[in-house]
Structure formats: C-alpha cells, structure tokens
Amino acid sequence: MPSSKVVTPVKTGVQYFCNTLKFLDSGVHRNDDFGSFPTFDESVIPHRLSAIATVIVPQGVRKDPARIVFPFIVAITFLLFLFGSVRPAAADWKPLVERLTADGFNRQTLETLFNRPEVRFEPDAMADKIQALLRSRTDSPDDIARLKTTVRQSYLRKRVIDRAHSYMLENRVVLEEIQTLYSIPQEIVVSILLIETHLGRNTGNRLVFNRLASMALSTDLETVKPHISGSLLTPENEEFARRRCREKGDWAYNEFKALLRLAELNGLDPLEIRGSIYGAIGLCQFMPSNVFSYGVDADKDGQINLFTKSDALHSIASYLRGHGWRPGLDRDGQHRVIFAYNHSTVYANTVLAVAGKLKVRSRLRP
Numbered sequence: 001m002p003s004s005k006v007v008t009p010v011k012t013g014v015q016y017f018c019n020t021l022k023f024l025d026s027g028v029h030r031n032d033d034f035g036s037f038p039t040f041d042e043s044v045i046p047h048r049l050s051a052i053a054t055v056i057v058p059q060g061v062r063k064d065p066a067r068i069v070f071p072f073i074v075a076i077t078f079l080l081f082l083f084g085s086v087r088p089a090a091a092d093w094k095p096l097v098e099r100l101t102a103d104g105f106n107r108q109t110l111e112t113l114f115n116r117p118e119v120r121f122e123p124d125a126m127a128d129k130i131q132a133l134l135r136s137r138t139d140s141p142d143d144i145a146r147l148k149t150t151v152r153q154s155y156l157r158k159r160v161i162d163r164a165h166s167y168m169l170e171n172r173v174v175l176e177e178i179q180t181l182y183s184i185p186q187e188i189v190v191s192i193l194l195i196e197t198h199l200g201r202n203t204g205n206r207l208v209f210n211r212l213a214s215m216a217l218s219t220d221l222e223t224v225k226p227h228i229s230g231s232l233l234t235p236e237n238e239e240f241a242r243r244r245c246r247e248k249g250d251w252a253y254n255e256f257k258a259l260l261r262l263a264e265l266n267g268l269d270p271l272e273i274r275g276s277i278y279g280a281i282g283l284c285q286f287m288p289s290n291v292f293s294y295g296v297d298a299d300k301d302g303q304i305n306l307f308t309k310s311d312a313l314h315s316i317a318s319y320l321r322g323h324g325w326r327p328g329l330d331r332d333g334q335h336r337v338i339f340a341y342n343h344s345t346v347y348a349n350t351v352l353a354v355a356g357k358l359k360v361r362s363r364l365r366p
C-alpha cells in the first residue's frame with residue numbers, strides 16, 4: 001500500500017519556522033505529557049516577521065524592495081531544497097492494516113484512511129518515548145530523591161493560582177456536583193485541568209491518528225533507531241530499549257484501536273481528532289482507551305466528548321475514583337491515585353501543591 005505522504009516543502013518550511021517560534025515563545029521544552037507551556041498566539045507571527053525584517057534587512061533594501069528579489073528567490077529555492085529533503089520517513093502501513101484487519105476492522109475502510117494525504121509516519125513519537133526511558137535509567141539515587149520533592153514552581157505563581165481560582169468560581173455548580181458524586185475535591189480536579197491543558201486552553205494540535213499509528217507501527221527498535229540519539233543507545237541498554245519499544249508499540253496499537261472505535265461511535269473523522277504528542281485528547285488529556293473506561297457523558301447528549309467542559313471535568317473525577325480515590329485518603333494515597341493519572345512523580349507533587357494553594361486561596365476573599 002502506498003504510504004509515503006509528501007508534505008509540500010513550502011508547508012514543511014513554514015511549519016518548521018512556526019514551530020521554532022513556538023519553541024522560542026514557550027521558553028520550555030515539553031518532553032512528555034506533563035509540563036505544558038503557555039498558549040501560543042499565532043497572530044503574533046506577522047508582527048514578529050516584520051520585526052525580524054526590520055532588524056536583518058538593510059534600510060536601502062527596505063526602501064527599494066526590488067533589490068532583494070533575486071537574492072530572495074535564491075534563498076527560497078535553497079530553503080525549498082533543504083526542507084524538501086527533510087520529509088517524514090517513508091512507511092509501509094501494511095503490517096498495521098493486516099493486524100487491524102485480523103482484529104476485526106474493515107480492510108477497505110482502513111486502506112481508505114491510510115491513503116489520505118494527512119497520514120504521515122512520525123517516528124519521533126516512539127523515539128522520544130524510548131529516549132525518555134533510556135535517560136530515566138541513568139538517574140542517580142540523588143536524582144530520584146530530588147524528584148520526590150520537586151514541584152513545578154511555574155504553576156504556583158500568584159497569577160496562575162488566581163486564574164485557576166476564578167475558574168473554580170465560574171464553574172462552581174458543576175464542580176460542587178462532581179464533589180458530591182465522586183467525592184473528589186474540586187481543587188484537585190481544577191489543578192489537573194490546569195496542568196494538563198491550562199484549564200482547557202491548550203489541548204494539543206497533533207493528529208492523534210498519526211501519533212498513535214506511527215508508534216503502533218514502531219514495535220521493532222530498528223524502525224526508530226535512526227531517530228534515537230547515538231549517545232543514548234549502548235550495547236548494554238539495547239535489549240532494554242528493544243523490549244520497551246515492543247511494549248510501547250503494543251500499547252499504542254491498543255490506543256489506536258480505541259481511537260478508531262471512538263471516532264466511529266461519535267461519528268467523527270479519526271483524522272480530525274487532535275491531541276498531544278503521545279495521542280492524549282480533550283481538556284483532560286485522556287488516552288482514547290480511557291474514554292471507554294472512565295469517560296462520562298455528563299451533559300447527556302449521547303456522546304462522551306472530552307472537548308466539552310462538563311464531560312471532561314466529570315471524566316477526571318471518574319478516573320480518580322476508579323483508581324482508588326476515597327474520602328479521607330491520606331497524602332500518600334492521593335499521590336498514588338494522581339500518579340496513576342500521569343506517571344510522573346513531579347506531576348503528582350505539583351497537582352497536590354496547586355490544590356493546596358487553591359484551598360488557601362478559596363478561604364480569602366475572591
């Protein structure tokens with residue numbers, strides 16, 4: 001089956017430029033599902049281009065733009081050549097289609113989907129996962145001890161807490177309903193929503209289809225090896241990397257199946273669902289399989305839609321209760337449940353710290 005999808009060089013170049021601006025704008029590198037950064041306003045791009053042009057283009061050229069036409073064409077041609085050669089790696093989706101067909105999915109539907117121009121093989125998804133796992137193996141006991149008490153301080157800033165507190169006031173009715181139904185304190189629910197998606201403002205812009213399908217196709221380490229930093233992979237850890245690649249590939253395969261089922265159930269185009277770099281979706285950043293296990297149709301419109309506030313907030317609480325949250329749970333117990341939501345000690349520390357701040361803030365005058 002044809003599978004190498006060509007993205008036009010121009011589009012690739014523009015995306016690269018925009019991503020660079022986004023990275024510079026964020027000031028933070030996001031290397032896992034935890035640790036999002038401020039929402040990027042794409043409307044600033046024209047202003048920044050103008051500012052950059054003012055700095056780098058000589059005044060004479062600015063007054064007489066015709067003088068720059070030839071060098072500009074040469075530069076663009078060079079960029080087209082450069083970015084055109086950095087297209088996504090070619091992929092043969094056939095093994096994935098075969099596996100899905102054997103699991104009961106319709107072959108023709110799959111072939112139609114995988115032939116669409118939006119479909120891209122993105123090996124960086126699995127490569128990043130494996131790199132993170134390899135790096136965590138080299139953590140010293142001191143590093144691990146430090147992580148146990150580390151909190152992302154940026155979420156504790158006054159203006160961030162004030163914003164989350166305002167959100168609590170604005171959504172008091174639904175949050176009190178959740179507290180009654182699931183026994184989850186509203187500060188915990190809002191803290192998770194804050195850290196996952198900045199209170200729903202940044203739900204991720206990646207095509208979940210591509211992220212999950214690429215990982216599901218990458219069960220063999222050889223597929224992603226060229227994308228893993230050479231210094232990280234050694235003869236000593238290669239077997240570990242190989243095993244984890246297989247396990248993560250199987251995990252992604254199950255999530256991809258859940259994505260297809262979810263799209264079918266809700267009458268959605270699976271190639272229009274956007275989310276995080278690892279395929280988490282909605283305001284609460286659920287992996288697709290969790291929608292079936294813990295998703296709640298709170299507004300009773302017949303669909304679990306995690307991009308709507310009430311469904312997402314109820315679903316967070318449902319997940320926490322399903323993972324053992326009970327009234328009177330001590331801090332260690334709460335930490336364990338939150339860790340189940342997002343497997344990061346620092347994440348769980350931060351959720352509890354933000355919730356504590358919100359509790360104190362609620363005692364003050366609004």
Ligand SMILES: [Ca+2]
Nearest residue numbers: 297301303305
């Ligand atoms: Ca709903």
